[in-house]
Amino acid sequence: MTQTEHTPAPNPSAPVDGWHWEDFTVGMQMSFGPSPVGREEVIRFAKDFDPQPFHLSEEAGKASLFGGLAASGWHTAGIVMRLMCDGFILNSSSLGSPGLDSLKWLKPVLVGDELRARMTVLATRPMNSKPKVGLVQTRWEAVNQRDEVVMLIESWAMFGRRHPGYPMQL
């Protein structure tokens, strides 16, 4: 594998007033990270939210289908959410999310891995009930240091519109 294959395309520049609904166009991609997956963080998250043995110790992780001390899938989602936040959501008109169409945990995420996130815009549409709000459907891929997709999410998010739709509600 050459260095070139690892270099993501440069992310689109953020608009001066931050990302709004109008700025997300179908096919647009952004990449974020990497973020290391640390042992302490994995165990702390597991103790709080998902204390299954294979998320708490190397021994139990090795004896499991994961083959090592593995991050909770919910932790992986949190790590990717944080990459998305730092990458563009905190500089946007984000209004939250109504949910996910699907979430697949495809491969184990083990302590020592590094995760990158790749976001692709799949669809956009106005929100009929709220003229100031638009919906954006995105695919999130979490990719490890071997370029394996470890988690795949299809998600909807709400963003404020720069130019509210008709009927106007000002």
Add this chain to the structure above:
Amino acid sequence: MTQTEHTPAPNPSAPVDGWHWEDFTVGMQMSFGPSPVGREEVIRFAKDFDPQPFHLSEEAGKASLFGGLAASGWHTAGIVMRLMCDGFILNSSSLGSPGLDSLKWLKPVLVGDELRARMTVLATRPMNSKPKVGLVQTRWEAVNQRDEVVMLIESWAMFGRRHPGYPMQL
């Protein structure tokens, strides 16, 4: 609303050797909780994984669509995962999950709320590639103190089988 309406049916008793794939039957329900949603926990989770303003301060939360300091949707999922773990997963042959068919964040989860979780078995099937493993599809409802469903998940999980299927791999 009467007390009776709030009283969930008693959960099925756990088998002496813990929950295995064979013990999950379509239509089976279990209820867990409540778990309080604390201010410190909401802010700490947000700082780690989802630092959008409406998850960090009352002021920004009140100004948002949420109407108050709101837990990250990923935090809500974590709280419910923990209720499931304490309720039955830690006393089971759980082998992790391949993913979710859907996740809906239906209503805000605000600081001071209390969440219960209701799990319903939707389907079960053997895992063809692994005779010692079976799959269970479940619906998870997160319900607040006003009996509103705030989050709805349809999920698949893998459990060890008490009686491995053919071909046997012992």
